[in-house]
Amino acid sequence: MKTPKSLIRPLVLDLQAYVPGEQPKIKGLIKLNTNENPHPPSPKVLAAVKAAVDGRLRLYPNPTAENLRAKLARLHRCSPDNIIAGNGSDELLALATRGFAAPKSEVRSQESESKATVQYFTPSYSLYPVLADIHGAAKNAVTLNPDFSLPSVTALKHGRLWNFNAALTFITTPNAPSGRGYKTSELERLCRAHRGVVVLDEAYADFAEENALKLALKLPHVLVARTFSKAYSLCYQRVGYFVGHAELIAALHKIRDSYNVNGLGQIAAEATLNDLKYYRANFNKIIATRKEMSRQLTLLGFRVLPSQTNFILARLPLFPAKDWLQKLRDRKVLVRWFSAPEVKDYLRITIGTAAEAAAFLKAARVILSR
Numbered sequence: 261m262k263t264p265k266s267l268i269r270p271l272v273l274d275l276q277a278y279v280p281g282e283q284p285k286i287k288g289l290i291k292l293n294t295n296e297n298p299h300p301p302s303p304k305v306l307a308a309v310k311a312a313v314d315g316r317l318r319l320y321p322n323p324t325a326e327n328l329r330a331k332l333a334r335l336h337r338c339s340p341d342n343i344i345a346g347n348g349s350d351e352l353l354a355l356a357t358r359g360f361a362a363p364k365s366e367v368r369s370q371e372s373e374s375k376a377t378v379q380y381f382t383p384s385y386s387l388y389p390v391l392a393d394i395h396g397a398a399k400n401a402v403t404l405n406p407d408f409s410l411p412s413v414t415a416l417k418h419g420r421l422w423n424f425n426a427a428l429t430f431i432t433t434p435n436a437p438s439g440r441g442y443k444t445s446e447l448e449r450l451c452r453a454h455r456g457v458v459v460l461d462e463a464y465a466d467f468a469e470e471n472a473l474k475l476a477l478k479l480p481h482v483l484v485a486r487t488f489s490k491a492y493s494l495c496y497q498r499v500g501y502f503v504g505h506a507e508l509i510a511a512l513h514k515i516r517d518s519y520n521v522n523g524l525g526q527i528a529a530e531a532t533l534n535d536l537k538y539y540r541a542n543f544n545k546i547i548a549t550r551k552e553m554s555r556q557l558t559l560l561g562f563r564v565l566p567s568q569t570n571f572i573l574a575r576l577p578l579f580p581a582k583d584w585l586q587k588l589r590d591r592k593v594l595v596r597w598f599s600a601p602e603v604k605d606y607l608r609i610t611i612g613t614a615a616e617a618a619a620f621l622k623a624a625r626v627i628l629s630r
């Protein structure tokens with residue numbers, strides 16, 4: 261009899277899986293660790309989902325999320341053929357990895373190694389290297405400038421580490437976990453220098469001053485990733501989408517699961533698009549709280565990086581970041597710490613409601629006074 265372990269592919273045995281933020285069930289917890297939106301979905305979205313919980317749950321949902329894609333196409337002034345919806349944008353990032361990068365075992369010469377290369381900046385979304393590993397692709401991680409700004413095309417060419425021929429490049433914009441926003445003009449310069457596919461991961465774009473969606477409709481090798489999770493308070497339903505050239509989008513449709521977006525998720529996302537006014541008011545509340553919290557934390561001695569997202573990255577006074585993580589947790593405040601060298605001295609704090617921000621500040625003041 262073979263052992264179960266011997267039945268598993270070596271690649272999977274060696275894999276370091278992605279570690280999502282904790283979802284603990286602690287009463288009274290202030291949860292600022294996973295960039296969820298502190299405001300509930302619109303009452304119209306909740307009503308639409310509730311109304312859909314009936315006998316139709318026995319049926320398969322629309323396989324291509326047709327109505328949702330039609331609404332998104334109207335919003336972004338493109339064709340539904342330019343859009344694919346996914347089980348969260350995470351699913352689409354995985355599909356892009358499978359669709360555009362080859363596994364290392366498929367490419368022979370060093371010359372063609374670019375075809376198996378998944379490339380990204382560090383720090384950025386920590387899922388990208390895991391997706392490359394799962395697929396058996398090569399990874400090329402290049403550090404951002406020390407202030408988390410994007411290196412210029414000239415600097416990247418000069419540094420020789422960045423591969424402009426990489427099969428797939430992920431750029432998180434605005435960046436996570438730094439919160440830094442990037443100008444569309446600099447993203448365009450960078451995208452134009454690439455020969456492979458570039459995914460601009462705009463999970464937090466609704467909290468930013470500008471977004472680069474137009475690049476996905478202008479440059480045939482650029483895809484923009486969006487999600488209903490963060491700005492649209494819909495993490496639970498898992499709906500994201502890509503916008504881009506119809507041929508790239510069609511390739512991803514070929515390799516997705518037949519019913520990749522669940523029925524209630526489609527209904528929730530469609531109803532969301534019918535009530536954008538509600539969400540825009542919430543973006544403004546979050547942006548105002550971000551500004552006020554950054555100001556207050558700065559007064560307390562935190563070094564808060566400028567943010568264009570629904571979180572801030574802050575360097576903390578007095579104790580190492582990891583100690584702060586525990587001290588805050590002892591006070592029922594949960595935030596996120598990353599071990600990556602560029603950010604290990606910082607904590608990432610999701611912007612909650614004004615009341616949650618006040619509770620965070622109160623806990624920080626108590627910790628500082630001990």
Ligand SMILES: Cc1ncc(COP(=O)(O)O)c(C=O)c1O
Pocket residue numbers: 295347348349350351385432436461463486487488489495498499500
């Ligand atoms: C940069 C970035 N991209 C994508 C995602 C995934 O979003 P979704 O919930 O749509 O899978 C996240 C979630 O944390 C993120 O931070």
